[in-house]
Amino acid sequence: MTLERTYIMVKPDGVERGLVGEIIKRFENKGFQLVGLKFLSPTRTILEKHYADLSSKPFFPGLMTYMTSGPVVAMVWSGKGVVKAGRVLLGETNPLASLPGTIRGDFCIDVGRNLCHGSDSVENAEKEIALWFTEGVVSHNRVVERLIYE
Numbered sequence: 001m002t003l004e005r006t007y008i009m010v011k012p013d014g015v016e017r018g019l020v021g022e023i024i025k026r027f028e029n030k031g032f033q034l035v036g037l038k039f040l041s042p043t044r045t046i047l048e049k050h051y052a053d054l055s056s057k058p059f060f061p062g063l064m065t066y067m068t069s070g071p072v073v074a075m076v077w078s079g080k081g082v083v084k085a086g087r088v089l090l091g092e093t094n095p096l097a098s099l100p101g102t103i104r105g106d107f108c109i110d111v112g113r114n115l116c117h118g119s120d121s122v123e124n125a126e127k128e129i130a131l132w133f134t135e136g137v138v139s140h141n142r143v144v145e146r147l148i149y150e
């Protein structure tokens, strides 16, 4: 079975605030599989590609300053429906509109400090994985698979 994949990134505020483990834990608890993980200081070049569709927005310069303010944790998670479910785990783009129980609903307030990124479609997930994980990801058959999927 080829499972869906998504690109999840803990942004610099999430790293600085010590929420990397908490964010990973929520994806692990759900049953999704971690297949890519790295800690890096993103360049403007990669961020300009990642956020290309937002380049004309008034908040774009601030977004670049925020995203280059420190290291990020880049991850690829795999599982049934993981793109949509990942966005549910993250919460709304605006944290004040996010319900308690979501990452943004529980841990942040401002849209420009919303802790994490999650791909918004299967197509964009694959583009983002290709951008951030040029070296590829791990291929591993977990033994717990039959306890998570029927």
Ligand SMILES: Nc1ncnc2c1ncn2[C@@H]1O[C@H](COP(=O)(O)OP(=O)(O)OP(=O)(O)O)[C@@H](O)[C@H]1O
Pocket: 054, 059, 063, 092, 093, 111, 112, 113, 114, 116, 117, 118, 119, 120
């Ligand atoms: N009005 C805004 N003011 C400041 N920053 C914003 C604003 N809107 C979006 N952003 C920032 O740009 C990021 C990307 O915006 P987008 O509209 O693609 O939302 P998203 O897909 O929910 O977020 P992400 O791609 O980070 O998961 C947001 O997560 C947020 O950090």
